[in-house]
Amino acid sequence: xxxxxxxxxxxxxxxxxxxxxxxxxxxxxxxxxNCLTKWYPPQSTDYLSIINFLIFWIHPCVIFYNYFCxxxxxPGFVSQNWIPANKEDIQYLQYCEICESYKAPRSHxxxxxxxxxxxxxxxxPWINTCVGHTNHASFCYFMFYAILGCIHGLLMLCPAVYRxxxxxxxxxxxxxxxxxxxxxxxxxxxxxxxxxxxxGVVVAVGFLLGVQCRNIIKNQTGIENWILxxxxxxxxxxxxxxxxxxxxxxxxxxxxxxxxxxxxxxxxDGLVWTVRDGSDQYDLTREQLEQKAExxxxxxxxxxxxxxxxxxFPIKYGFRTCICIPFTDxxxxxxxxxxxxxxxxxxxxxxxxxxxxxxxxxxxxxxxxTTETKKKKRDRGWFPRCCIYEAFKMExxxxxxxxxxxxxxxxxxxxxxxxxxxxxxxxxxDHDNNSEVLSTDMSSTTxxxxxxxxxx
Ligand SMILES: [Zn+2]
Ligand SMILES: [Zn+2]
Numbered sequence: 001x002x003x004x005x006x007x008x009x010x011x012x013x014x015x016x017x018x019x020x021x022x023x024x025x026x027x028x029x030x031x032x033x034n035c036l037t038k039w040y041p042p043q044s045t046d047y048l049s050i051i052n053f054l055i056f057w058i059h060p061c062v063i064f065y066n067y068f069c070x071x072x073x074x075p076g077f078v079s080q081n082w083i084p085a086n087k088e089d090i091q092y093l094q095y096c097e098i099c100e101s102y103k104a105p106r107s108h109x110x111x112x113x114x115x116x117x118x119x120x121x122x123x124x125p126w127i128n129t130c131v132g133h134t135n136h137a138s139f140c141y142f143m144f145y146a147i148l149g150c151i152h153g154l155l156m157l158c159p160a161v162y163r164x165x166x167x168x169x170x171x172x173x174x175x176x177x178x179x180x181x182x183x184x185x186x187x188x189x190x191x192x193x194x195x196x197x198x199x200g201v202v203v204a205v206g207f208l209l210g211v212q213c214r215n216i217i218k219n220q221t222g223i224e225n226w227i228l229x230x231x232x233x234x235x236x237x238x239x240x241x242x243x244x245x246x247x248x249x250x251x252x253x254x255x256x257x258x259x260x261x262x263x264x265x266x267x268x269d270g271l272v273w274t275v276r277d278g279s280d281q282y283d284l285t286r287e288q289l290e291q292k293a294e295x296x297x298x299x300x301x302x303x304x305x306x307x308x309x310x311x312x313f314p315i316k317y318g319f320r321t322c323i324c325i326p327f328t329d330x331x332x333x334x335x336x337x338x339x340x341x342x343x344x345x346x347x348x349x350x351x352x353x354x355x356x357x358x359x360x361x362x363x364x365x366x367x368x369x370t371t372e373t374k375k376k377k378r379d380r381g382w383f384p385r386c387c388i389y390e391a392f393k394m395e396x397x398x399x400x401x402x403x404x405x406x407x408x409x410x411x412x413x414x415x416x417x418x419x420x421x422x423x424x425x426x427x428x429x430d431h432d433n434n435s436e437v438l439s440t441d442m443s444s445t446t447x448x449x450x451x452x453x454x455x456x
Contacts, residue, residue: 012071014250017125021067024197025146029060031194032153035160038181056156059149066142067127073330075132076118076270092282092289103345105281106133106246106272108223121212122220133270137258140216143209150198150205157198161191216240219246219253224284231287235296242287302353302388310334310381317384324349326382331383341388351388354380 012018020192034057043054083090084100093102096109099116103109107363108120110130118133163170163181163225170178183191215225223245231242247253256274259267268274275281308314310332326347333355335341345352357379 010313012128015128018071021126024201025060025063025067028150028153028194028198028201029174030251031191032156032198033305034187034389035181035191037181038157039156039160039163055193056152059145059152063142063149066138066145068137070131070142071127071129073135073138075113075120075130075136076134076266077113078102078116078118078271079105082271086320089282092285094285103285105273105285106224107270109448119221120223121171121215122223122282132267134266136216137266140209140212140257140426141453143205143212146205147202147209149406150201154195154198154202157191157195161195164188164191177251216257217250217253218244219248219256220244227284227288230291233285234291243276243279243283245275245281245283248271248274248276295344298344300390301356302341302343302351302390304335304337304339304341304387305339305389306384306387308333308335308383308387315382321384321386326350326352328382331381333383335383335387341383342386347385349385350382351385352380352382 028135029450036053036056040049040052041048043051054097078096078099078101080099080101082104084102084104086172090102093104094430095102096116098109098114101116103116104118106119107116109116110120110123113130117130119136121131121136123130123137127135127139135207160181160184163178165184167180170180210307211222215221220223220228224244228242228244231244235242250255255261259265273281275283306317308317312325312332315322324347328350333341333353335355341351341353342354342356343351343353
């Protein structure tokens with residue numbers, strides 16, 4: 001366990017997620033233990049009660065062990081300035097401006113961690129870090145034992161609370177061989193609350209564990225699952241079958257996460273992956289680049305005609321806009337009249353896009369070396385649809401239907417010339433993870449993209 005290193009720091013615990021999770025585990029454990037002592041206390045004459053007592057306390061130990069392993073091992077990050085062994089392969093990879101390295105196959109940038117994460121599955125607020133290559137197994141064990149612990153807790157809580165609620169019945173009928181359980185008001189309330197929390201954990205974590213198991217047996221992450229769905233959709237249209245390169249069969253797929261043959265540590269360095277016959281390391285990254293190219297074609301540029309202050313419920317734009325909000329915690333982007341945005345996702349009352357920045361601002365930001373300033377380059381998020389006016393489809397611009405020097409395109413603040421602004425176009429897999437900066441060369445086709453970074 002890497003205490004205090006870049007993998008995981010003690011300070012990561014100072015966040016509502018870990019604090020909430022730790023309080024939840026302790027709360028359920030203490031309440032359930034209180035019930036256990038009342039209902040089924042360990043007795044030297046009853047071995048089962050001792051076994052029950054021991055198993056009861058093993059659960060929180062194993063839960064906390066795996067929980068802290070998941071936090072302090074961390075997911076594994078791509079090191080700064082990483083490039084593949086063969087320099088020619090960088091053409092298949094995306095570049096992360098913030099981490100200043102290429103994104104290794106299966107790695108993605110996490111906006112919350114501000115790092116490129118090896119085999120990123122998702123960012124988990126409960127552990128306040130990502131789930132990725134190094135901590136995937138610990139995270140799954142944590143969920144598994146959390147479910148078992150809660151089920152055991154429920155077996156202690158429910159009978160005790162039931163008997164406490166109907167204690168008068170047991171007393172009136174003088175039922176023997178049943179312990180009489182009496183709670184204080186707060187004790188009873190706490191136990192009932194614990195039952196609700198434990199049921200919630202079993203259902204919610206059970207669902208998440210089910211999703212994880214489904215992905216693990218296919219050797220996919222949540223993000224790859226998303227990419228693959230789009231790849232299959234594209235392959236139907238292109239009549240060219242996409243083969244997922246990391247599917248090595250059930251046993252090998254599971255072993256790649258849990259690695260029971262070698263001390264349960266993750267297999268490999270997270271940068272180079274075993275692929276199935278007929279595939280290579282970059283099949284998936286090439287597919288990602290092609291998907292992004294398609295997405296660029298769908299981009300529409302809008303002019304902002306109304307101010308939006310970034311509130312989740314902008315009442316001034318009507319009841320429906322407030323009710324039909326996008327159900328995601330993604331950023332709401334503040335926009336003001338006169339801004340221009342590139343939109344990549346549409347909902348009935350909301351749009352997701354990125355603010356265009358002027359050449360001057362782009363140059364200023366590019367010259368900066370701080371991460372905070374680099375982040376500012378990527379101003380993206382949701383905003384109400386009624387704030388904007390469709391200027392033109394980017395597809396028309398790329399295909400030449402609209403000239404880059406037309407009045408519609410040019411403005412005093414924005415220049416669409418080669419490498420003049422950084423649209424930073426696309427959320428990686430619609431997850432808002434990508435920090436790649438692609439240049440927009442209007443004179444070229446969509447396939448001839450250039451990177452704003454020098455690649456060698
Ligand atoms: Zn990154
Ligand atoms: Zn993260």
